Amino acid sequence: MSTKPINEVVISMLADRGKPAEIDSNEAIFTSGLLDSLAATELMMALESEYGVDLADADFDISQLDTIAELETLVSAAA
Amino acid sequence: MSSVDLSPPAPGSWSPLALRQAWLNIDQNSAAVAFVRSTIGKFALHFAFIAALALSQQLSTAALGLISVTLFAVAAMPAQRMAIICFSSLFFLAMRPFRIDGWTALLNSKAAALPTGIPALGLQLSAVVVFLAIAAGYLRWQYSHKDHIAAKRPVVALMTSWGILTCLAWSLPSQSIMSAVLWTISGVWISSFWYLAYAAADQKTKDQTPTLARASLMRPFWGGSATPIGKSFGYLNKFDAKDDDELAATRLKALKLAVWGCILVAIMQGMRWLVYGQFGIPELEPAILAFAQGEAFSTGANWVSVIINYFMDLLVIAVWGHFIVATVRMLGYRIPRNTRNPLASRTLAEFWNRYFFYFKELLVDFFFYPTFVRYFKKNTKVRVAFATFCAATLGNFLYHFARETYVFASLPVSEALQIFHSAIFYSFALGAGLVISQWRGVKLKPEDGFIRYDVLPRINVFAFFCFLKIFDDISGQGSLSDRAQFTLSLFNL
Numbered sequence: 187m188s189t190k191p192i193n194e195v196v197i198s199m200l201a202d203r204g205k206p207a208e209i210d211s212n213e214a215i216f217t218s219g220l221l222d223s224l225a226a227t228e229l230m231m232a233l234e235s236e237y238g239v240d241l242a243d244a245d246f247d248i249s250q251l252d253t254i255a256e257l258e259t260l261v262s263a264a265a
Numbered sequence: 266m267s268s269v270d271l272s273p274p275a276p277g278s279w280s281p282l283a284l285r286q287a288w289l290n291i292d293q294n295s296a297a298v299a300f301v302r303s304t305i306g307k308f309a310l311h312f313a314f315i316a317a318l319a320l321s322q323q324l325s326t327a328a329l330g331l332i333s334v335t336l337f338a339v340a341a342m343p344a345q346r347m348a349i350i351c352f353s354s355l356f357f358l359a360m361r362p363f364r365i366d367g368w369t370a371l372l373n374s375k376a377a378a379l380p381t382g383i384p385a386l387g388l389q390l391s392a393v394v395v396f397l398a399i400a401a402g403y404l405r406w407q408y409s410h411k412d413h414i415a416a417k418r419p420v421v422a423l424m425t426s427w428g429i430l431t432c433l434a435w436s437l438p439s440q441s442i443m444s445a446v447l448w449t450i451s452g453v454w455i456s457s458f459w460y461l462a463y464a465a466a467d468q469k470t471k472d473q474t475p476t477l478a479r480a481s482l483m484r485p486f487w488g489g490s491a492t493p494i495g496k497s498f499g500y501l502n503k504f505d506a507k508d509d510d511e512l513a514a515t516r517l518k519a520l521k522l523a524v525w526g527c528i529l530v531a532i533m534q535g536m537r538w539l540v541y542g543q544f545g546i547p548e549l550e551p552a553i554l555a556f557a558q559g560e561a562f563s564t565g566a567n568w569v570s571v572i573i574n575y576f577m578d579l580l581v582i583a584v585w586g587h588f589i590v591a592t593v594r595m596l597g598y599r600i601p602r603n604t605r606n607p608l609a610s611r612t613l614a615e616f617w618n619r620y621f622f623y624f625k626e627l628l629v630d631f632f633f634y635p636t637f638v639r640y641f642k643k644n645t646k647v648r649v650a651f652a653t654f655c656a657a658t659l660g661n662f663l664y665h666f667a668r669e670t671y672v673f674a675s676l677p678v679s680e681a682l683q684i685f686h687s688a689i690f691y692s693f694a695l696g697a698g699l700v701i702s703q704w705r706g707v708k709l710k711p712e713d714g715f716i717r718y719d720v721l722p723r724i725n726v727f728a729f730f731c732f733l734k735i736f737d738d739i740s741g742q743g744s745l746s747d748r749a750q751f752t753l754s755l756f757n758l
Contacts, residue, residue: 214503219601222618223629227637227649234642241638248634249470249499 192261193254195232199225211254226251233257239264292517301513307340310516314595317523318588321530328488331357335486336595346596347474347498351481358457358484359393364491364668368452371671375445383442392449399426399454400461401480407468408476419465420631424667427454435673448674455667457483459627460493466630467499474498487592491668492624494589494603501598512597519594522602526587533580540573549574550743553735556754557747568755575731579607582621611709611722613702613729617657624664632660650700658696662688669739684741687748691736698729 196215197207205220215221221229229251233239239260250256291297300306315333318324324332335353339346363369376385403423407416415422434447454461464479479498487495495501506512540546547555547562552570555561562570586603593600603622610616617625637652665688672681709718735748743751 217500217503219622222615223625223633224614226634227652230638231645242642248630249466252503 190236192233192237192257195229196221196254196257199229209254211258213254214252215254216252217249229257233260237261237264288521291521292514297517298510298513301516302509306513307516308337310520311336311340311595314516314520314523314591317520317527318592321523321527321584321588323526323530323584323588324488327360331486332592336592339596343597347478350486350596351478353486354484355397355481357486357488358397358453359390362389362393362396362453362456362484364456364489367669367671368456371452371674372449374675375448378440379442379445380440381442383445388445388449389453392446392453395450396453396457397480397483400457400464400483401477403461404464404468404476404480407465411469417469419468420462420635423458423461423465424663427451427458427667430454431670431673439674448671452671455670456491458667459491459631459664460484460497462631463493463497463500467497470499472499472502474502487589489585489589491664492621492627494586494623495593495598495600496623496626501593501596501600504599506597506599511599515594515597515599518599519591522587522591522594526584526591529580529584529587533577533584536573536577536580540569544569546570546573549734550738550740553743553748553751556751557743561754564755564757567751571731571735571755574734575727578734579604579620583607586621586623608723608727610726611718613699613726616726616730617699627664628656628660632656646704649703653699653703654696656696657699658692661695662692665692665739672741683744684739686745687736687738687743690745690748691733691738694733694736698733 193211197209199221200209200215201207203221203225209215209220213220216223216226226248230241233251234241250260287294301310314336315329318329318332331353335349338349338353342349363372372389373385376383376388403419407413407419410416430447431451434444434451437444437447460483464482467474467479468476482498485493485495506515541548546566546569549570552562552567556567561567583604590600590602601622605619605622607616607620610619633652633656636655637648641648641651662685666685669684672684676684709722711718732752735752736745738748
């Protein structure tokens with residue numbers, strides 16, 4: 187399990203794509219186009235492999251990944 | 266009340282480049298934003314926006330009228346925005362429930378064949394009412410039965426229900442009133458299917474939009490195809506302007522986009538006049554059909570036709586997408602553009618993102634992600650490839666197939682299925698292209714040189730979509746074999 191906070195993962199992904207690293211925890215990341223769907227797949231794989239989140243859960247909805255606050259909730263629920 | 270700064274400009278600021286820059290930055294210009302916040306400025310901006318839409322000549326008078334009335338009503342009564350949008354969209358749905366002419370023609374033929382003398386409009390309005398009842402009923406039921414499998418998988422549940430209804434319509438005697446009613450409901454349903462799917466997806470989130478409002482946004486007044494530009498209230502709310510300054514800036518962005526749409530219309534019409542009119546180059550479909558009938562144009566003319574078709578297609582999608590997005594922005598929702606500099610794309614996936622953002626979103630939201638989270642979790646390459654295939658091939662084909670099912674009402678099944686041969690090939694080729702592009706995984710950097718980094722990847726994307734467009738047909742005219750032979754003939758094969 188990763189000890190790196192999920193917001194750092196997102197900020198690092200933004201930086202890799204030349205996007206501003208400063209982001210509000212309630213700001214939309216994917217629906218706003220800051221990160222594309224390919225980045226979303228990378229993040230989803232990181233959530234599964236490093237944070238133990240089971241995305242195959244029938245209750246999972248992609249909109250739960252759209253802000254850092256939602257990601258933090260998802261990760262803390264899986265911990 | 267604020268006013269625009271009309272003090273003399275600095276030397277050189279009237280140059281075309283400086284004016285262009287000032288226009289592009291107008292939504293960040295505090296004086297312009299303050300002016301648009303004022304009552305006069307707000308209405309001046311709305312008049313300018315409507316004038317831009319009218320100037321483009323891309324909308325019917327009725328559509329322009331509905332958009333104008335709605336936007337002015339929202340500007341005058343901002344607290345009632347959602348209610349106005351819902352009312353206007355319901356009216357639009359009732360008057361124009363179908364996205365394509367095939368369904369309208371089917372409705373008219375079914376109504377004309379009925380012995381009971383029910384007018385087509387009566388049939389249409391009845392179908393709209395039934396569909397809205399189904400949509401609202403499902404959304405309400407879904408909200409109160411969150412653990413039911415049909416609530417958790419709304420797309421599967423809704424598509425299955427629509428499929429059963431359509432099979433029932435197909436199985437009835439074609440002259441019967443039930444056949445006419447069910448086919449009309451089927452047409453209304455599938456024309457709004459993806460809006461309903463997004464509304465159902467929203468029901469699972471924290472978005473607080475009332476269910477009835479969600480059910481009212483099945484055919485937003487801003488028009489468009491069956492692809493939901495703006496998706497749903499849940500999506501729109503994420504882009505809602507937070508204060509008056511942001512609202513004014515969003516409306517200025519809307520005006521800029523509408524003006525850019527007008528410029529693209531002028532470019533498109535100029536290209537049409539020059540290439541198709543003055544140079545006598547055939548449009549792509551006539552060129553393919555002429556080839557199929559043994560009256561082919563010259564190979565050179567066909568090449569030019571294929572290439573020009575690519576650019577015309579980009580322009581067509583950009584123009585109507587810009588006008589729709591601009592209209593949504595006028596309401597205060599700063600949603601992303603549908604088309605954003607597609608010629609800059611260096612990969613096939615990036616092209617889809619830039620060329621038709623909301624269709625790509627539909628495929629990703631309803632096909633890619635659901636597949637990705639469930640299958641082949643142990644093998645990343647296969648996992649991404651399978652999800653891509655499900656989105657670009659299966660999802661893409663299902664979208665077009667379902668939209669065109671009216672053909673089954675008037676043709677034998679075997680003949681109707683032939684219409685989809687090119688679409689099947691198109692969807693497979695697109696899926697294969699995307700998967701191969703992902704598997705190659707060549708990540709070039711600017712240091713690799715201008716040709717390798719900037720030119721060659723863009724030529725690859727351009728060439729792939731130029732040829733793919735030859736097979737982008739669902740009219741049934743020109744068989745798959747005709748289109749394949751036309752492609753080979755470009756290389757004298």
